[in-house]
Structure formats: structure tokens, C-alpha cells
Amino acid sequence: MNTSIVIADDHPLMLRGLTDFLTSKGFNIIGSATDGNAAYNLIVKLKPEIAILDIRMPHKTGLEIAEECQKNGLPTKVILITFDKEEELFDKAKSFNVYGYILKEFAVEEIETCIEHVVNGNPYFSEEIAEHLNCNLINSHLEELDKLTKSELKIVKLISDNKTSHDIANELSISIRTVDKHRSNIVAKLGLDNKPTSLSIWANLNKSNL
Structure with missing residues (x-):
């Protein structure tokens, strides 16, 4: 530690x-x-x-x-x-x-x-x-959620539980590369910026809607 x-x-x-x-x-x-x-x-x-x-x-x-x-x-x-x-x-x-x-x-x-x-x-x-925070941060991408596939939604939910790509790959029995590909598709669909923390922050803030 x-x-x-x-x-x-x-x-x-x-x-x-x-x-x-x-x-x-x-x-x-x-x-x-x-x-x-x-x-x-x-x-x-x-x-x-x-x-x-x-x-x-x-x-x-x-x-x-x-x-x-x-x-x-x-x-x-x-x-x-x-x-x-x-x-x-x-x-x-x-x-x-x-x-x-x-x-x-x-x-x-x-x-x-x-x-x-x-x-x-x-x-x-x-x-x-x-x-x-104003709800606009939380709600601004909610309509985009409909664009996500079932697998992508599953991944966003795991990200909101603070799971790493490695954890998600193990849990869903897929490769880390596949997880990363999903992540970049999700970021694009939600219209988030490409910073490494953006998707985690968004998933955390929207946890109750996932």
C-alpha cells in the first residue's frame, strides 16, 4: 500500500x-x-x-x-x-x-x-x-443510451461499478482488446471526449440510469 x-x-x-x-x-x-x-x-x-x-x-x-x-x-x-x-x-x-x-x-x-x-x-x-451538478451533465447523453448494444450496455454498467478493462474481460470472457474496442465505440456513441477518465466519470454519474 x-x-x-x-x-x-x-x-x-x-x-x-x-x-x-x-x-x-x-x-x-x-x-x-x-x-x-x-x-x-x-x-x-x-x-x-x-x-x-x-x-x-x-x-x-x-x-x-x-x-x-x-x-x-x-x-x-x-x-x-x-x-x-x-x-x-x-x-x-x-x-x-x-x-x-x-x-x-x-x-x-x-x-x-x-x-x-x-x-x-x-x-x-x-x-x-x-x-x-446540474442534471444536464447526467441527462445530456441519456437519449444516446438507446444507441448502445446490449453488450455495450453491459460494459458501461461494469464500468460504473469501477471495474477495469481487465476485470470486464475476465467477467465477460472476452479479450481486453475487445473491451477496449467496445469502450471506444461507447465513447463515440455517447459523444464523450477521448480522455481516459471521461467514460468512467459518465458511467459513475449515470449509475442509477443504467
Whole structure:
């Protein structure tokens, strides 16, 4: 479980709380920072597997750091913690390939589950955020669901259960290549963008409709 993590938050209590909590759970906290510049420098220098960032920090916001990481091809997966539920921020986070987005008031309850998902390459978003997002994100592709074949629907359902392509291939006794082909057909039919996390996020948000 020795996942390397950098944490940044400009609230010392939040920073200490999360650091102590994750350390006690056996995670390897290799650095912490109280502002965005320091956080980004730590990510560049230490290349942690995961960076847990407050969205609003001096010098650089968590979103700006995520954008820089994406632009510069850094392997670190970003988890944002925030009090914000605005759809615009959420959309930005998705476009910068952010893997996790959790609300501060649930951070300690959700962070472990979030890290577990992210380590396995699956995005994780607080349910509360999904609920607060305008329904248009959820409903905009629903009519497209009718275009999916039975097999594709089955795969979307498994993706919504956070199953990887490998899990799905095993479960349906098909090759990973076939799963990946289905995935790209589904992405095309739903009109999603090609980011690796888009389909998982969509499947998670639409779970109740699948």
C-alpha cells in the first residue's frame, strides 16, 4: 500500500489532519505544502504517485497545478479537495484529467476510498458533487443510451461499478482488446471526449440510469 503522496492545503489544520490520518493508514506522505507554487515544485521534484491538493491556495490553485501537470506530462495523479460544488470547476477538473474530486467536509471519510480508486486508474468523485451538478451533465447523453448494444450496455454498467478493462474481460470472457474496442465505440456513441477518465466519470454519474 506504500503509495507515495504529496499533500497541499493552505489550512494548517486540514493539512495536518489529512497527513496524520493517511500516515496512520500506512500511506507514504513524501511531502506537504501550504501554497500552490511549493506544491507544484514538490510534484516536479518528487514525482509522487498522487497529489492531494486544495483547490484554492495562494500562488497557484489546485486546478492550475493539475493543468501544469497535464501540460508537462507529469505522471502524478491529482485529487482535488474543495468546498466548491460549481459545475464549471468540475468541468475544468475533468478537462485537466483530475482523477479525484472530493468535498472537504467528507475528506477524511472519503479519502481512502478515493486513493484506492485512483491507484487503480479509476476516477473517484464525491457523490455529493455528482448530486449537486446540474442534471444536464447526467441527462445530456441519456437519449444516446438507446444507441448502445446490449453488450455495450453491459460494459458501461461494469464500468460504473469501477471495474477495469481487465476485470470486464475476465467477467465477460472476452479479450481486453475487445473491451477496449467496445469502450471506444461507447465513447463515440455517447459523444464523450477521448480522455481516459471521461467514460468512467459518465458511467459513475449515470449509475442509477443504467
